[in-house]
Amino acid sequence: MGFLNNFINGISLGSIYSVIALGYTMVYGIAKMLNFAHGDVIMVGAYIVFVLTTGAGMNPYLALLISMVACTLLGMTIERFAYRPLRGASPLAVLITAIGVSYFLQNVALLIFGTQVKSFKSILEFPSIKLAGGKIIISDETIITIVVSLIIMIGLTLFVNKTKPGRAMLAVSEDRGAAQLMGVNVNATIALTFAIGSGLAAVAGVLLCSTYPALSSQTGAMPGIKAFVAAVLGGIGSIPGALIGGLAIGVVEILSKTYISSQLADAIVFAILIIVLLVKPTGILGKKYIEKV
């Protein structure tokens, strides 16, 4: 039963990675850039909820809503002022800028909240589920995390495939110039992508800190990078790929921590990245473009 409990914990952590990986994958698929500041938007989202609930005593769900709006605006601002001026610049310049934005956000948080790690109070107050006579315990955080990430995944898939702005995203993702010739406003589409990804980052931040309640300026950094590994594993640019990759990385991490070594767990996760890049760079569900001349 110990294994099952660990496995469930892995799925729970993996669901959080999935939600974060979605932000990476959507921005990569549409803007063709790696937004390494994405993990730090998660941290900002968690801090906003922390300040509003623990600090101001606000209803946690209202706090989450405000945090989502704030992160959406933050994401769009980052895109507008840090990335848009670099459209058409070399990918390396954009990547370095993204890393710069990441450090900027971390250091602003450090400046405001200091170095002390804050204890994040879970906003979820439901009973946990006990199965098999109490041998398997599924915490409320786990259930909510899994359910929320599934809802987000389904919602996004429907949005991309069934709505007009979603179609515009697909078009921009495949051929930016051709999309413009259809009348798609590429800048607005990319801004919308950042808005959605960053809004989801706020949700991911709350889920993450509800399960792992230590909040610091570094909170988003490591999960962000692991979610990036998850996105690559699943096939960067693919929405279901982010789900599969996230779950896989979460399970591998928890099982490695339990059965191999908690020190080596991160190394094992990053070894997966290296192996994927060597063996199947497009990832599990990665798209292969049909090139026709």
Add this chain to the structure above:
Amino acid sequence: MALLEIKDLKVSYGVINAIKGVSFDVEEGEIIALIGANGAGKTTILHTISGLISAKEGSIVFDGKEITKVPPHKIVSMGMAQVPEGRRVFQQLSVLENLKLGAYTRKDKAGISESLKYVYTRFPRLEERKNQVAGTLSGGEQQMLAMGRALMSKPRIILMDEPSMGLSPLLVTEIFDIIKVINEGGTTVLLVEQNAKKALSIANRAYVLETGNISLSGKASDLINDESVKKAYLGE
């Protein structure tokens, strides 16, 4: 007043001057051919008109409005569509989804389904394959899809970039016949082609582009008999 008026257009890629002061106009209802060798700047001109590339100097006036600095998505909603070189259909989307993206700027549902009907009558093969993924279509079918997609915006003018590229002679004839029919339906056509003979056979007037300058212009029926055109572009 001409529907599309290009005046003294200059475009450069960094230090290289690709278009060195080109002027021409397209009257409503015409088919205008822009012919010239590879690298003469034909595609650059079309991309500049559509707003994908910005002009260094000069002006582009469409329907009486200056569009030189207007972003591409607004130009589409003003009534200008482009069938780009190499078709550039959305490979991962179905035929129908591609066509719907062609109507992206429109909101009149009834009008859109009417346009879809029109496209299907022009290209029955697209209706047969409407649920097929565009990447699996043949080159000729993709060309038809790219043309149908452009028609979905119900444009006043269509810019066509090398529609004959990579197609069999039989298909080229079919495509050019359709261009003529589209034009007879009231849509103005600006046609860029390396296949000068075909282009001149359906055009009203034509301009010959040589390394960024217009070297010759006139009625298509005159140019087709012009000795220098014959020698350089018609292989006679």
